[in-house]
Amino acid sequence: MTTNNIFYRIAIFLVLASIAWSCNVPEKVLLPVSQTLPDQYEPLLATDSTNIATISWRAYFDDPNLIALIDSALQNNQELNILLQEIQVSQNEVLEREGEYLPFVRLGAGIGAEKPGRYTRAGAVEEQLDIEPEKAFPEPLGDFQLGAVATWEVDIWRKLRNAKDAAQLRYLAATEGRNFLVTNLVAEISETYYELLALDNLLKIINDNLLLQQDALSKVKLQKENARATQLAVNRFEAQLLNTRNLQYAIKQQITEAENRINFLAGRYPSEVARNPQSFMDMPLDSIQAGVPAELLANRPDIRQAEYELAAANLDIDVARADFYPRLDITAGLGFQAFNPKFLASPESVVFNLAGDLMAPLINKKAIQARYNMATAKQIQAVYAYEQTVLSAYTDLLNQLNKLNNYSKSFDTKTAEVDILNKSVNIANSLYRNARADYVEVLLTQEEVLDAKMELMETRLEQLQAKVAIYRTLGGGWR
Known part of the structure; x- marks a missing residue:
């Protein structure tokens, strides 16, 4: 089954569910x-x-x-x-x-660092990784973020x-x-x-x-x-x-x-x-x-x-x-994320997300x-x-x-x-x-x-x- 068919069926289901819900x-x-x-x-x-x-x-x-x-x-x-x-x-x-x-758009930045214990699963994995050939995995691992996040309740x-x-x-x-x-x-x-x-x-x-x-x-x-x-x-x-x-x-x-x-x-x-x-x-x-x-x-x-x-x-x-009635919320984000600030401007550091939530009261x-x-x-x-x-x-x-x-x-x-x-x-x-x-x-x-x-x-x-x-x-x- 193709992805388009899946989305199509989901859309049909949501429409039918909304119609059935509206009867109440x-x-x-x-x-x-x-x-x-x-x-x-x-x-x-x-x-x-x-x-x-x-x-x-x-x-x-x-x-x-x-x-x-x-x-x-x-x-x-x-x-x-x-x-x-x-x-x-x-x-x-x-x-x-x-x-x-109207959509709410927020611009933000974040800085963080993470160092798992060496004898943990994450620590053992990082021990075996190289960030580049013959270059050890950074310790601790930095996390630098810069981007915009949008949320929108669609006024159906x-x-x-x-x-x-x-x-x-x-x-x-x-x-x-x-x-x-x-x-x-x-x-x-x-x-x-x-x-x-x-x-x-x-x-x-x-x-x-x-x-x-x-x-x-x-x-x-x-x-x-x-x-x-x-x-x-x-x-x-x-x-x-x-x-x-x-x-x-x-x-x-x-x-x-x-x-x-x-x-x-x-x-x-x-x-x-x-x-x-x-x-x-x-x-x-x-x-x-x-x-x-x-x-x-x-x-x-x-x-x-x-x-x-x-x-x-x-x-x-x-x-x-x-x-x-059901409520439709859409969230989206676009920005840059890297473990080192010098890589933030790199195309490989671009991150984005898009999601939609349709929720209706049930009980x-x-x-x-x-x-x-x-x-x-x-x-x-x-x-x-x-x-x-x-x-x-x-x-x-x-x-x-x-x-x-x-x-x-x-x-x-x-x-x-x-x-x-x-x-x-x-x-x-x-x-x-x-x-x-x-x-x-x-x-x-x-x-x-x-x-x-x-x-x-x-x-x-x-x-x-x-x-x-x-x-x-x-x-x-x-x-």
């Missing part, structure tokens, strides 16, 4: 993605075909102080910088996976290339994760900045109210001296003044914490945050254009991140499934089956995570659209309430001076107007924060 490989089953978005949002909410998510945050937040804070955060925020390094790790994992399905089943593609998808997912962090960072700084402006205005309201209460306390003390009021009235007015001062201290603490939060997000130590509190009530609430729900899939970085993770999980199943495949089962479970997890992300994004946006709508109406009614209570304070003071109203009515009216003004500021804050949240939930802020 589990079939790949993927969980379908069932999450679909409605065609449009609720009729009363945004029906415009455009989308504010495509607007740059610099144009959306038209406040130079806020823009400066966001710029500082994008440069110095530690969490963002940590994530950037994770993206670098993912990028290098792609390069690592790409190199695995695309296992290594699928692993590289999965790493590439996870790199893209990490990039989208960075965009999602930027979106949330821009939103959090904006929301905290608006909260700081609201607190400044609340502090001004309290300070103005303190002046009115101090004036009222002075007047009631004067009335007591003239026997027109009692000590009870004085005590009630003084207690109201002390209660308002306590509110003042609480607001100051909240201002300190809001400033420190902004500075932390901006990656700097606590310092005064530049701002213009007078602009708080005049900030425009532009018409919110949410577009259609399907645009969330393109604009939301977290949805795209979940989509990439799902695609990578699908490829992981292919990688795990390929372990059930105890539990580890392979376990890896396949884990990859399948993770793919199912990725499907649910994607569906959850889409559902959460849609629900969050719908909540914020309703929030802006409801708080805009609430702001109008609360403004009217404050106007009425302001007039009521003047009326109550006038009636009290003319002994036509009890001091309790004055106290209650002052408390009601203070509460109403504070609630008006809080309602305004809810409006502005809803504007920020809508921009975030639509996927704006990372461009």
Whole structure:
């Protein structure tokens, strides 16, 4: 039988063995993605075909102080910088996976010597040998090597290339994760900045109210001296003044914490945050254009991140499934080997080898089956995570659209309430001076107007924060 026939039969045997082996490989089953978005949002909410998510945050937040804070955060925020390094790790994992399905070539050199015992078989043989006529066999026998060795796992089943593609998808997912962090960072700084402006205005309201209460306390003390009021009235007015001062201290603490939060997000130590509190009530609430729900899939970085993770999980199943098939490894070497360095360049010192190994798991495949089962479970997890992300994004946006709508109406009614209570304070003071109203009515009216003004500021804050949240939930802020 010729050598060619032997190799031919071996090849046929290996092919048939691979086909038979593939019959035992589990079939790949993927969980379908069932999450679909409605065609449009609720009729009363945004029906415009455009989308504010495509607007740059610099144009959306038209406040130079806020823009400066966001710029500082994008440069110095530690969490963002940590994530950037994770993206670098993912990028290098792609390069690592790409190199695995290419041949590995190593260049090396070696020096050695060998001297068997004279009364051993090898020693007795060497004793009878001459390296050249009338030239004794070298003792010890040197061994000098110089050459290259190549190893290559032939990627028959695309296992290594699928692993590289999965790493590439996870790199893209990490990039989208960075965009999602930027979106949330821009939103959090904006929301905290608006909260700081609201607190400044609340502090001004309290300070103005303190002046009115101090004036009222002075007047009631004067009335007591003239026997027109009692000590009870004085005590009630003084207690109201002390209660308002306590509110003042609480607001100051909240201002300190809001400033420190902004500075932390901006990656700097606590310092005064530049701002213009007078602009708080005049900030425009532009018409919110949410577009259609399907645009969330393109604009939301977290949805795209979940989509990439799902695609990578699908490829992981292919990688795990390929372990059930035979593996072909090829090794080759080429170099020079001689017992004396001066002979290394001689053609007679050339050595080479070439070998191929085809191996398949036969017994105890539990580890392979376990890896396949884990990859399948993770793919199912990725499907649910994607569906959850889409559902959460849609629900969050719908909540914020309703929030802006409801708080805009609430702001109008609360403004009217404050106007009425302001007039009521003047009326109550006038009636009290003319002994036509009890001091309790004055106290209650002052408390009601203070509460109403504070609630008006809080309602305004809810409006502005809803504007920020809508921009975030639509996927704006990372461009």
